[in-house]
Amino acid sequence: MGKNLTRKILEAHLAKPSGMRPGEEIFLKVDQTLTHDINAVMTYLAFEAVGLERTQVECSVSYLDHNLLYLDHKTPDDHIYLQSVAKRYGVHVSRPGNGICHAVHMARFGKPGKLSMGGDSHTPHGGAIGMLCIGVGGMDVATAMTGVPMRLKMPEVIKVNLTGRLKPGCNAKEVVLEMLRRTGIKGGLGKVFEYVGPGAAALEVGERATITNMGAEMGATTSIFPADWQVRRFLKAQDREEDYIELLPDEDAEYDGEVEINLSGLEPLCACPHQPDNVKPLREVEKKKVQQVFIGSCTNTSYSDVAKAALVLKGRHVHEDVSCTCAVSSKQIYRQLMKDGYVEMLLDAGVRLLEIACGPCCAIGQSPASEGVAVRTSNRNFKGRAGNPTAEIYLVSPESAAATAIMGTFASAEDILGDEVAKLADIHDPEHFPVDDSMIIKPLEGDEAKRVDIVRGPNIQPLPVPEPPAQNLRVPVSLKTVDNITTDDITPASAEFSSMRSNIPLMSKYCYHRYDPEFAERARAMGQSIIIGGENYGQGSSREHAAINPMYLGVRAVIAKSIARIHKGNLVNHGIIPMIFENPDDYDNIEKGDELEVHDLLDQMQTKAVEIRNVTKNVTFKVRLELSHSELEVISCGGQLRYLKKQLEKKAAQEGNHE
Numbered sequence: 189m190g191k192n193l194t195r196k197i198l199e200a201h202l203a204k205p206s207g208m209r210p211g212e213e214i215f216l217k218v219d220q221t222l223t224h225d226i227n228a229v230m231t232y233l234a235f236e237a238v239g240l241e242r243t244q245v246e247c248s249v250s251y252l253d254h255n256l257l258y259l260d261h262k263t264p265d266d267h268i269y270l271q272s273v274a275k276r277y278g279v280h281v282s283r284p285g286n287g288i289c290h291a292v293h294m295a296r297f298g299k300p301g302k303l304s305m306g307g308d309s310h311t312p313h314g315g316a317i318g319m320l321c322i323g324v325g326g327m328d329v330a331t332a333m334t335g336v337p338m339r340l341k342m343p344e345v346i347k348v349n350l351t352g353r354l355k356p357g358c359n360a361k362e363v364v365l366e367m368l369r370r371t372g373i374k375g376g377l378g379k380v381f382e383y384v385g386p387g388a389a390a391l392e393v394g395e396r397a398t399i400t401n402m403g404a405e406m407g408a409t410t411s412i413f414p415a416d417w418q419v420r421r422f423l424k425a426q427d428r429e430e431d432y433i434e435l436l437p438d439e440d441a442e443y444d445g446e447v448e449i450n451l452s453g454l455e456p457l458c459a460c461p462h463q464p465d466n467v468k469p470l471r472e473v474e475k476k477k478v479q480q481v482f483i484g485s486c487t488n489t490s491y492s493d494v495a496k497a498a499l500v501l502k503g504r505h506v507h508e509d510v511s512c513t514c515a516v517s518s519k520q521i522y523r524q525l526m527k528d529g530y531v532e533m534l535l536d537a538g539v540r541l542l543e544i545a546c547g548p549c550c551a552i553g554q555s556p557a558s559e560g561v562a563v564r565t566s567n568r569n570f571k572g573r574a575g576n577p578t579a580e581i582y583l584v585s586p587e588s589a590a591a592t593a594i595m596g597t598f599a600s601a602e603d604i605l606g607d608e609v610a611k612l613a614d615i616h617d618p619e620h621f622p623v624d625d626s627m628i629i630k631p632l633e634g635d636e637a638k639r640v641d642i643v644r645g646p647n648i649q650p651l652p653v654p655e656p657p658a659q660n661l662r663v664p665v666s667l668k669t670v671d672n673i674t675t676d677d678i679t680p681a682s683a684e685f686s687s688m689r690s691n692i693p694l695m696s697k698y699c700y701h702r703y704d705p706e707f708a709e710r711a712r713a714m715g716q717s718i719i720i721g722g723e724n725y726g727q728g729s730s731r732e733h734a735a736i737n738p739m740y741l742g743v744r745a746v747i748a749k750s751i752a753r754i755h756k757g758n759l760v761n762h763g764i765i766p767m768i769f770e771n772p773d774d775y776d777n778i779e780k781g782d783e784l785e786v787h788d789l790l791d792q793m794q795t796k797a798v799e800i801r802n803v804t805k806n807v808t809f810k811v812r813l814e815l816s817h818s819e820l821e822v823i824s825c826g827g828q829l830r831y832l833k834k835q836l837e838k839k840a841a842q843e844g845n846h847e
């Protein structure tokens with residue numbers, strides 16, 4: 189049997205021989221890394237701490253794109269640090285205003301067949317050009333930058349066979365919402381979705397990116413499309429045709445599962461509050477009064493997306509009760525939209541054009557009103573994601589968002605345009621984008637790089653490093669959560685909170701702030717503690733602060749029914765032991781404040797089965813550690829930074845012996 193595309197790329201990057209059976213741990217040589225401003229300070233502090241002179245991968249890029257509201261000194265402190273540390277260590281910087289990391293990275297740095305690790309859960313965006321792009325925590329990015337092979341659980345590869353053609357008024361968003369409707373938010377765990385078939389071949393790169401980007405909402409390791417003529421066309425439009433290589437699955441490629449979607453059968457869909465898999469046909473959504481529409485985010489502001497939204501709005505006006513904003517994903521797309529008259533259409537219709545940045549997607553501006561109904565083209569609709577937990581967020585395509593902005597309630601492009609909706613099918617990504625890399629700062633070389641002063645304003649505080657676990661533990665439960673806790677619940681976004689991410693002593697005060705405002709103080713007073721979680725604990729954004737802050741507050745373990753992939757990695761990296769209830773019913777027998785006791789923890793950990801006594805309830809229960817051998821080593825060392833330093837010392841000693 190032939191090989192699928194994912195396997196081909198993984199095989200080409202194996203750092204150690206492997207049978208590559210699903211579930212097996214594999215080690216990979218990474219080609220590219222990506223970070224963004226609100227997660228990256230910790231990454232570069234960690235990289236500085238290991239003491240290497242320069243990033244060891246082909247290309248590392250630091251994007252300043254999320255928080256461009258300089259409310260006070262904190263974010264500019266972060267940005268200046270990030271610019272200086274990048275110059276010192278061989279990292280490119282994409283300056284504020286150049287665009288959102290995933291859109292810019294795919295357009296200007298991505299290459300088919302390469303393996304990229306990004307400190308953001310939507311890194312899979314780049315899968316649209318046949319690149320394998322995996323979202324990880326910031327410490328993992330720092331590790332990749334040292335050249336130490338990355339560990340990954342070999343995923344199952346699922347063939348998603350697309351047939352038919354999207355109808356005008358339907359967007360690639362409907363494809364990924366249909367996937368979410370079918371598989372749910374945990375349906376992609378341990379899987380790569382590989383999109384193939386005649387329907388996939390017809391999708392342009394911008395459309396493919398909506399699908400690969402939002403595959404993160406299914407918990408997938410990543411998603412990918414073949415590198416075919418559409419990718420060649422895209423790279424040619426970026427003046428980078430030489431970076432194109434054709435990369436397809438073999439005709440008789442083997443897969444671990446298969447999904448069929450007929451694009452012609454799709455209709456406009458909508459993810460209703462408060463999870464992205466709560467998907468309904470848009471026409472069935474209750475016709476509530478909509479307060480806010482946001483056309484933006486990395487997911488759904490390709491050139492065609494915004495142009496189609498503008499065409500729906502052309503000659504019409506945003507409803508007087510709706511606040512409609514648009515944030516385009518990159519400067520080059522914005523320029524092309526201006527050139528082709530679409531920006532004018534948006535302005536004429538009363539759309540407020542925002543800065544080229546993530547902004548409202550992660551609650552940096554444009555929070556909805558109290559109990560407001562917000563309609564967004566972004567990828568997450570968790571409670572509070574937009575900055576107001578009383579609001580409801582609905583996720584739709586740009587065409588549907590534009591129609592909704594006009595009507596003041598849920599509507600599709602066809603509701604507005606009638607038969608004229610067909611003209612939306614004439615819009616395609618341009619044959620040539622305005623290429624201008626003047627907003628990308630190249631790293632310095634040699635002695636010039638070594639002379640760079642790294643600027644640390646008062647917001648840049650040291651990276652806290654956990655202690656190795658003790659053999660015996662007797663600690664209280666500081667928090668018991670419900671299912672599907674998101675990293676937004678643990679460490680909220682927003683302009684204010686995001687600017688605290690390089691200052692853990694300050695930010696940890698707001699840990700679980702919206703979910704349980706007393707948590708931080710309680711955990712601190714307890715000294716050490718354990719958190720109890722439900723299903724899918726830590727889903728959503730890759731932000732490792734959802735592990736660093738609890739660690740800083742003394743949380744030693746999380747015991748949950750299940751833990752989301754990236755968050756589990758972050759817990760390990762920051763020395764919190766992720767434990768899974770052997771019997772999920774035991775969750776019901778634990779309360780906040782209960783005292784838990786573990787004997788011989790270090791020895792028990794090696795068996796991946798740990799017995800815990802609930803001293804308060806006088807019962808014993810079992811948990812398992814779904815951890816690889818190397819993850820156990822990381823925990824035992826006291827987190828990834830200590831582990832990494834040991835690895836590099838070992839490597840240096842081996843190299844010394846060979847000389």
Ligand code: F3S
Pocket residue numbers: 254288289290308310485486487545546547549550566567
């Ligand atoms: Fe930014 Fe939202 Fe994408 S925060 S990277 S636009 S998911």
